[in-house]
Amino acid sequence: MLLEDQLCFAIYAASRAVTAAYRPLLDELGLTYPQYLVMLLLWKHGSLTVKEVATALHLDYGTVTPLLKRLQGAGLIARRRRTDDERGVEAVLTDEGRDLQARALGVPVGMAEAFGLEADERDALRDRLHALVESMDAYAGAGRSS
Amino acid sequence: MLLEDQLCFAIYAASRAVTAAYRPLLDELGLTYPQYLVMLLLWKHGSLTVKEVATALHLDYGTVTPLLKRLQGAGLIARRRRTDDERGVEAVLTDEGRDLQARALGVPVGMAEAFGLEADERDALRDRLHALVESMDAYAGAGRSS
DNA sequence: CCACAGTAACTTGTGCACAAGTTAATTGAG
């Protein structure tokens, strides 16, 4: 029952340490860490529905909706109803949002340095965590169905 | 720059998946995940100052103070000024708080099952994450001093 | 065509998490 022995606490502490390490880098871009994740998605895809963002980040609509509104308020994205299915709302990069990508190129480099790990170690840890998330999702799914 | 390739996102997603897996177990105890971590500390030590709790969990006073007030509101702890140093406030288990430990014994067992990992794998992952947190703390410390 | 189940998004309320600023008690240099 010791706190320090539990994997859950190690993950919880690591998550907060990582976002804290990102903060000074992201402050210069005027982004929070979840906002940065959304921008990463949009720099790749150009535009995404609220549902697609929520699915990719494993987040709730109730988290994503206000987050996108703040990005809109910052002028980085526009939000508009889809025309083919008017239930959907699409987030689209503005010119300003697209331009921000150039200034964000240094962020992953700076973070790789902070991690203090070799690339292969980093990949191994990442893959193990991905497997953990899938295992937990499967467990949660099984729990719901019983 | 791909989201799925980044270690940071794997940790962020894993952290939320873990606390989500704890939620149904902790709901039965009437605790949130951070509250459970505080109770783990108190079941071990009996009483701790706000500073000691904040240090152990790597949290801010601004997070811990209201958290302890909610535990006090739930009747699990009492909060009182220290007599030897009146700046300090101590959190102490109530009888009710102490009794809760018996009902919480099943929580780590249930979680070990959800993780779907062998004990040695779990320990290896935990140690690697602990090392990561220390590395990041050291990096942040170095950044502040420059 | 029409009730209706299902889906996408939003809203409200609670609880972290952290920055920045405030207050009160303690410590220590001169």
Added chain:
DNA sequence: CTCAATTAACTTGTGCACAAGTTACTGTGG
């Protein structure tokens, strides 16, 4: 001893994160 710096705790404000409930649109069976 005195007062300036330090420390412990609290407060305020912003932004996630998620549960639960609401609204608007879609697609399908009858």
